[in-house]
Amino acid sequence: MxxxxxxxxxxxxxxxxxxxxxxxxxxxxxxxxxxxxxxxxxxxxxxxxxxxxxxxxxxxxxxxxxxxxxxxxxxxxxxxxxxxxxxxxxxxxxxxxxxxxxxxxxxxxxxxxxxxxxxxxxxxxxxxxxxxxxxxxxxxxxxxxxxxDVYSLMSPQVGSTNKEMGLFSKGHVQMDVTVNKAIFASGETIEIVANINNSSSRDMTPKFTLMMDVVFHAQGDTKRQSFDVEKVVSQPIKPQTQQEAKCALQIPSNQMPSILNCEIIRAEYKLKVYLDISFAFDPEVLFPLVIALPNLAPGSQTGPGGPYPxxxxxxxxxxxxxxxxxxxxxxxxxxxxxxxxxxxxxxxxxxxxxxxxxxGPPGVYPPQPPLMYGGYSNPAPQVPSPYGSPYGSPYSSSSSSALHPPPPPPPVFPPPLAAPPAQPPTSCLSPSAPASNPMPSAPVMDTDFLSQSNDVPPAYSMDVLSSDPEKSDAK
CATH class of the missing domain: 2.60.40.640 (Immunoglobulin-like)
Structure with a gap:
């Protein structure tokens, strides 16, 4: 055994x-x-x-x-x-x-x-x-x-194409396409608007396809794989017609994020908007897209996302x-x-x-952070962008905040006993006013008040638990 x-x-x-x-x-x-x-x-x-x-x-x-x-x-x-x-x-x-x-x-x-x-x-x-x-x-x-820089990807994308028809048809076609932004979360909906001017003699069908390209690199050679993730077909457009085609293309909720930070494997997404024309080359417009986690995509309305295996x-x-x-x-x-x-x-x-x-040996286990269900307990690392951002990094902040217990009420000092003046001027006192106020609303600013000692305010202490784990030795 x-x-x-x-x-x-x-x-x-x-x-x-x-x-x-x-x-x-x-x-x-x-x-x-x-x-x-x-x-x-x-x-x-x-x-x-x-x-x-x-x-x-x-x-x-x-x-x-x-x-x-x-x-x-x-x-x-x-x-x-x-x-x-x-x-x-x-x-x-x-x-x-x-x-x-x-x-x-x-x-x-x-x-x-x-x-x-x-x-x-x-x-x-x-x-x-x-x-x-x-x-x-x-x-x-x-x-x-x-x-x-995610905020640089929040602006709408605009593209256009203009094509002269070939031998089997006459005229030309013009298509202007707008996409609401360039970064999306899994499960989110892509809003697409295409203005099409069909000045030809043929019917054409607007189609919208979300594609995924995976490129592998090794020793100067590459391998590529492409897949259609989602596809939506709109209504055909008749000849000599100008029409607006709108499309709401939803990304699958279990779609994996883009891989943009690996030197030998890269996974990218593209949105292809094209016109399907029989017996002719299809005019198309391509938009690069980034798919991110629901927690990281700004403006995402997908709610809690599923796992991304x-x-x-x-x-x-x-x-x-x-x-x-x-x-x-x-x-x-x-x-x-x-x-x-x-x-x-x-x-x-x-x-x-x-x-x-x-x-193992004592002292090698750092303190553990609390469990975070459905979320992430650490901020995203800042990745340098070649274009920069006018809004700064959305993940970093120069200020920090913490919850503190309410401080105890300040000590109450009895009002000082101020002696009345020997002969107050008649222009400052009313004949019916008393000589002194036994319960003033504020201490009288006289010599006795200024001469009293100021007590040192109570000191407060706060224990801050650090969640930074100690680094393990890599061997």
Whole structure:
């Protein structure tokens, strides 16, 4: 019977979607079950994020391989003493807690495609003398909050096309298109207005298509995939007619965000507005779009958004990655099973014996932020924009605020006893007015009032809990 009967790594969900973003702290545990007393050399856990692309091409009789790799972070934490290779563990279940702060840097969201992937995962490794290393892995979904200057994308987009008809028709067509903005959230509606002047002899049908382009880069070569996400067809326009076509195209609620901050994988969206004309080239206007999280897209009215697991894309491929899904199926059933990519794994099995909860060296676990359900507990990192913004960054602020308890009421001082003047002037006193007011509404500003001592006001103190976790040493 092997000494190691169970070895796994798991993490604690930070929100209902089970996603993580820049600056979040991912916590979890490594569970090790032993059937007998065992000597262990090293036991550690790592958190890392990597992007990889890979494909092959045939040119004649030769096959060429293209691959690229980009590492975004790698953190390592020892669960047994690092300087000791003779650690004796007793029989039973051992649970080791760990904690990693995700770097506050611009990193792309989790992704899987036909020729590449962006994966964030936890990896635990157990080393023993004269034995093969035991490893356990668990992927987690990372959703990037890094965006360009979002306020520069809030202005309407305008485009136009003018086309002379060909051999099978006469006249020309003019189309002016306006889109309400350039950044949208998943589940939001794109408002499109097209003014069409059909000065030809043919019918034409306005069509509106949201497209997604994915480009993979490796060693100077590229692979490209394109998909139609949504399509709306308007009513045909008769010849010699001028008409306005309006379209409300809704983005799917589970559509993944744009990937604009990865050097080897890029996912972009375009809106294609064109006129379908029989036996003629279709005039079209293309608009670049950015799809972001509902929390980050300004003016989004979609409400709480769903999770954004890694997208699977279709098409035949000779890459080494698992076969993708059929085009058009955003999240196939194979990706929605517990433990599959982008979804939380099933809970660990329960054991009859009481596990021994252990921890690494003291002082390595930073204080944890409170759980945020349906939201994110860290601001988005500021991504430099080549164009700048007149409004400044929407995610940063130079001021901070905190809730304080109301201060106690100020001390009440008795009014000073002011002696009446020896002979007040008759022009300042009424004959019926008393010589002095026993309960003045304010202290009399005389010598006795100014000479009294001023007490030091009470001091207040406030404990500010810092949520900045300590950095773990990456080795």
């Amino acid at each position: 092997p000494a190691v009967t169970n070895f796994k790594v798991s993490y604690d969900a930070l929100n209902e979607e089970g996603t993580f973003s820049e600056g979040d702290v991912i916590t979890g545990a490594v569970t090790l079950q032993l059937s007998k007393e065992t000597k262990v050399q090293k036991l550690f856990v790592k958190a890392k994020g990597d992007a990889n692309t890979h494909w092959t091409k045939k040119k004649g009789d030769k096959t060429y391989t293209y691959s690229a790799h980009k590492r975004y972070f790698k953190l390592k934490q020892f669960l047994t003493p690092e300087d000791s290779e003779e650690n004796v563990l007793a029989e039973g279940i051992h649970v080791y807690k760990f904690s990693f702060p995700i770097p506050m840097e611009s990193m792309p969201s989790s992704f899987r495609g036909a020729h590449g992937k962006i994966v964030y995962k936890l990896e635990a490794k157990l080393s023993r003398s004269w034995r093969m290393d035991s490893t356990a892995e668990e992927e987690f979904t990372f959703v990037s909050k890094s965006l360009p 890694a997208h699977a894309f279709g098409g035949q491929s000779n890459s080494d990655f698992p076969p993708p899904a059929v085009p058009g199926a955003l999240y196939p059933a194979a990706y929605q099973q517990p433990g599959s990519y982008g979804y939380p794994s099933a809970p660990p099995p329960e054991y009859s014996m009481n596990p021994q909860v252990l921890a």
